[in-house]
Amino acid sequence: MGMGAGRKPPSYNVQTAVDAETSLIVHHEVTTEPTDNRLLHPMAKATKQAVEADTLTVVADAGYSNGTDAAACERDAITPCVPANRAINNKGDGTLFDRSLFDYDSAADAYRCPAGRTLMRKQIMRRDNCVLYAAQDCSGCALKPRCTTAERRFLTRHFHDDALQRMNARVAADPGLMRQRRCAAEHPFGTIKRMTAGGRFLTRGLAKVKAEAALSVLAYNILRAVNLIGASALRAKLA
Numbered sequence: 001m002g003m004g005a006g007r008k009p010p011s012y013n014v015q016t017a018v019d020a021e022t023s024l025i026v027h028h029e030v031t032t033e034p035t036d037n038r039l040l041h042p043m044a045k046a047t048k049q050a051v052e053a054d055t056l057t058v059v060a061d062a063g064y065s066n067g068t069d070a071a072a073c074e075r076d077a078i079t080p081c082v083p084a085n086r087a088i089n090n091k092g093d094g095t096l097f098d099r100s101l102f103d104y105d106s107a108a109d110a111y112r113c114p115a116g117r118t119l120m121r122k123q124i125m126r127r128d129n130c131v132l133y134a135a136q137d138c139s140g141c142a143l144k145p146r147c148t149t150a151e152r153r154f155l156t157r158h159f160h161d162d163a164l165q166r167m168n169a170r171v172a173a174d175p176g177l178m179r180q181r182r183c184a185a186e187h188p189f190g191t192i193k194r195m196t197a198g199g200r201f202l203t204r205g206l207a208k209v210k211a212e213a214a215l216s217v218l219a220y221n222i223l224r225a226v227n228l229i230g231a232s233a234l235r236a237k238l239a
């Protein structure tokens, strides 16, 4: 797993789901996933079960943006709020037309480009979970130098692009969500890192690291509950 620039030491990817009101960790997991990209739905679903809720709203950072997971969350009565994590069009010098400038027509299953021409469905790319669309003819287009360095322009659309768009739109409609996420999610991580060896596990191997992480989460939650309601009230509730 990468840790910024430089070395990639053996690491675990610790996931936490934090209650926005109390900052208590309501679910956590230690994974060997190198990134967060495939963890939105598994974490959200497990959290919903842990808190025994019928519905759940989850807010996560752009690293969790994943159309397949967004659609799976919606199927499981989970409302995901995750900003887009799309790379800009990095072909050419990086200034070519972004895909957001192309309008999708669901009835025709085709895109309309900034010059008003049509990009038709060309190929299903199952490995990448998307469909490839291709411009029919880019010859003579005055915008071509700003659009593509190839003979014609191509675009991809994720199988669950609609769910992805809905997810992005929720974040765009409420900018405070990401601020709230930062405050809620970073607080426990910061506290646990301070309580432990700066975020380094003392044990080795997944099973032992899971146990160590669970003890850290338990300690954090006890500390947090004491701060919220006081030691006497907590003792009384646990009695």
Ligand code: SF4
Binding pocket: 113, 114, 115, 116, 117, 135, 137, 138, 139, 141, 142, 143, 144, 147, 148, 152, 153
């Ligand atoms: S290059 Fe092709 S896809 Fe791009 S704007 Fe021109 S006609 Fe449209």
